[in-house]
Amino acid sequence: MRSRSVLALTVAATAALLLAGCTSSSESDPTATTANNGGLCAAAADSGPVSESVTVEGEFGEIPTASFSTPIAVDALQRTVAITGDGTALTDGAYVSYALTVFDGDTGAQVDAAGYDAAEPLAPIPVAAGTGIDExxxxxxxxxxxxxAVPGQGETAAQVYVLDVLEVTPADQWCQVVDPDTAMPTVTFDENGAPTIAIPDSGPPSGVVVDVLTEGDGAVVEPGDSVTVNYTGVKWSDGTVFDSSWEKGSPATFQTTQVVSGFQRALEGQKVGSTVLVSMSPLCGYGEASVTNTSALAGETLVFVVEIISSQPAAG
Known part of the structure; x- marks a missing residue:
């Protein structure tokens, strides 16, 4: 079982992927990411005497050792950069691959390590301003x-994390649309325009696949625009509908930057009046299932039919 510390990063990242109350109280609402607010550098926790006192040995990307005076006492998160890399810098909304080793603040003993084995990587997580993971x-x-240096929580002692930043994928390069590598669902519409989505017998496609069912003649949806849409979403695994604005009786309105990556890719670049079909793998939707991500949609490939009703340019 993962310790609280490894889970803490996953929880913060999951918070950036799950519903933030944008348009609906439904857990399955596609409006699921936190809007970009900037300021990652300023958001980082300050260095402090405890984090600065930790001596870390071992090669980058390999499980390190850490020595420090125990027990540690820390009231707020402290952050010290032991090695400054020369690779790509994190920007707001970018996804980071990382490895993490955790040490008990009372005893100094290693209590967890994850992400170092290429065969068992930790899932990349989004680093968005205001989500907590930015700290x-x-x-x-x-x-x-x-x-x-991480404060204790409940009965859990304070801990020391050693975090290696392995890879960064900018937000605009994450979950790009690709050609299908398997059969796509078929869609039929009733007399009211509501879709029925039929899942093929084949396995789901990789990544994000978008198929324009009907092309509109309105304005092109740009990143950050506020859109009003009708949508129906089904799970590839069993074809069941998990959310539908058509069934609710009213469309949803949100910014394109406030939805999961796969849904965002289905909207931006399309014309108002279009109806599109999108399939998205778990990492481009609600994430992989884990002890910290227990959403009913975690680990699911999702399929949406989206009717783009209107679009308003982003403010500014």
Missing amino acids: FFGCATVGSRIVL
Whole structure:
């Protein structure tokens, strides 16, 4: 079982992927990411005497050792960059691949390590301003090693994290649309225009696949635009409908930057009046299932039919 510390990063990242109350109280609403707010560098936790006192040994990308005076006492997160990498820097909304080793603040003993084995990587997570995960990573560069002194929580003692930043994928390069590598669902519409989505017998496609069913003649949806849409979503695994604005009786309105990556890719670049079909793998939707991500949609490939009703340019 993963310790609280490894889970803490996953929980913060999951918060950036799950519903933030944008348009609906439904857990399955596609409006599921936090809007970009900037300021990752400023959001990083300050260095402090405890994090600065930790001596870390071992090669970057391999499980390190850490020595420090125990027990540690820390009231707020402290963050010290032990190694400054020369790779790509994190920007708001970018996805980071990382490895993490955790040490008990009372005894100094290692209690967990994850992400170092290429065969068992930790899932990349989004680092968005205002989600809490920004305090851990800030605007770190690939190749950086970060030491964190983390306050205790409940009966769990304070801990020391050693965090290696392995890879960064900018937000605009994450979950790009690709050609299908398997059969796509078929769609039929009733007399009211509501879709029925039929899942093929084949396995789901990889990544994000978008098929324009009907092309509109309105304005092109740009990143950050506020859109009003009708949508129906089904799970590839069993074809069941998990959410539908058509069934609710009213369309949804949100910014394109406030939805999961796969849904965002289905909207931006399309014309108002279009109806599109999109399939998205778990990492481009609600994430992989884990002990911290227990959403009913975690680990699911999702399929949406989206009717783009209107679009308003982003403010500014």
